[in-house]
Amino acid sequence: MSRKILWVVMAAVLGAVLGGVVGYGPLLRYKASGVFDMEMSPAEYQRFTEVADSPANLHQMAAAMPVPELDGKGMERLETEISQGGWHTSISKISAPDVQTTPGALLQPAASDKRYALLGVRLTYVAHSATRAAQLATWLGAYFREVAAHEALRDRIRRWAADSREFADTASVQRLQYAFDIKQAQARAKALKGLVASYPDAAQRDNPQVVDVRKGNEKFMSPMAQMVGAESEVIGIQEKLQRLDRQGDQHVFTDPLIGKVAALVNKVPSGSDSVAQVSQAIAQFAGNAKTDAEKEAIAVMASDVSRIRERFLSQAQFIAIPSAPGAPERPSPRMVIVLGAVLAALLAAALAWRSLLIKLLWEDDRDQEKEKSA
Numbered sequence: 119m120s121r122k123i124l125w126v127v128m129a130a131v132l133g134a135v136l137g138g139v140v141g142y143g144p145l146l147r148y149k150a151s152g153v154f155d156m157e158m159s160p161a162e163y164q165r166f167t168e169v170a171d172s173p174a175n176l177h178q179m180a181a182a183m184p185v186p187e188l189d190g191k192g193m194e195r196l197e198t199e200i201s202q203g204g205w206h207t208s209i210s211k212i213s214a215p216d217v218q219t220t221p222g223a224l225l226q227p228a229a230s231d232k233r234y235a236l237l238g239v240r241l242t243y244v245a246h247s248a249t250r251a252a253q254l255a256t257w258l259g260a261y262f263r264e265v266a267a268h269e270a271l272r273d274r275i276r277r278w279a280a281d282s283r284e285f286a287d288t289a290s291v292q293r294l295q296y297a298f299d300i301k302q303a304q305a306r307a308k309a310l311k312g313l314v315a316s317y318p319d320a321a322q323r324d325n326p327q328v329v330d331v332r333k334g335n336e337k338f339m340s341p342m343a344q345m346v347g348a349e350s351e352v353i354g355i356q357e358k359l360q361r362l363d364r365q366g367d368q369h370v371f372t373d374p375l376i377g378k379v380a381a382l383v384n385k386v387p388s389g390s391d392s393v394a395q396v397s398q399a400i401a402q403f404a405g406n407a408k409t410d411a412e413k414e415a416i417a418v419m420a421s422d423v424s425r426i427r428e429r430f431l432s433q434a435q436f437i438a439i440p441s442a443p444g445a446p447e448r449p450s451p452r453m454v455i456v457l458g459a460v461l462a463a464l465l466a467a468a469l470a471w472r473s474l475l476i477k478l479l480w481e482d483d484r485d486q487e488k489e490k491s492a
Contacts, residue, residue: 152240154238155436177197182388199244207242241440272384275396285365285366296362367411371412372415378399400419400423401420
């Protein structure tokens with residue numbers, strides 16, 4: 119009996135040793151997390167994370183923004199964690215508990231907050247070392263910021279190009295419509311002049327000031343008022359046509375710049391570098407602007423890039439910096455050691471007293487058969 123007890127004790131000690139090897143080895147994990155402040159819409163968050171979860175994008179960014187003290191195996195593990203997408207979680211400005219406990223009037227977002235429903239993102243990383251987990255969680259904040267800035271700038275350039283293509287497709291049709299409207303208004307004004315000339319006494323009467331003549335109201339107005347309204351309509355359509363021509367000149371002027379910055383952004387993976395280079399390209403191209411329309415178009419593009427820089431690079435930062443956790447994630451190494459010792463002791467006891475266990479099970483089966491036969 120004492121020998122069997124000794125086997126059980128030795129098995130428990132061996133199980134504890136194996137539990138220590140596993141608990142302080144593969145199962146030792148420290149999780150560090152932080153809250154990154156970056157207001158954005160759910161659509162923007164979805165787009166940014168799809169790009170950030172790409173291993174190819176991670177490799178490009180790691181080359182431009184090296185990960186501190188990361189070897190080949192560590193890079194492979196980081197790539198696996200990134201591709202799984204569990205390292206980021208969106209944070210809403212209004213959470214579910216807030217909805218239940220806060221009066222409805224206070225939950226109404228301000229006009230400036232309706233577009234950006236997300237306060238930011240929670241970034242998390244699990245590593246074998248507590249310090250390493252904090253370092254990589256902090257690096258992920260910079261990585262997410264660079265990805266967001268780069269993707270926001272690329273999306274803005276795509277919108278510039280799309281607006282230019284849409285204008286090119288619709289401008290000719292719009293010009294034809296304006297030309298037809300001018301002819302119609304001029305013909306109406308000419309006919310009204312002839313009518314007024316036929317009735318000179320009516321032209322001497324007092325007429326109210328005419329600002330706009332809308333369809334269906336002409337019959338309630340005098341021919342003189344209708345004539346003035348038709349001529350005013352011609353002036354208004356000509357102003358629209360001039361504005362359309364001005365926009366056409368702006369698109370013709372900015373199209374080469376849009377193509378240049380689009381190719382530039384596709385070559386630069388870093389958000390801060392791409393914003394800086396695009397800003398420089400716009401500033402250099404601004405020297406070619408001669409008219410007020412061209413200067414305005416360049417100023418609008420520069421303003422768009424400046425807003426992206428301010429929003430995704432200057433304002434984006436950690437409001438809760440990742441710190442080294444003081445305790446590992448469950449199961450802790452001590453728990454693994456205890457579980458290993460208990461399991462090994464139970465297995466050893468089952469082997470040591472297997473004959474007794476078999477005998478007890480056999481007697482239990484015989485008793486059950488007797489009860490059935492009785």
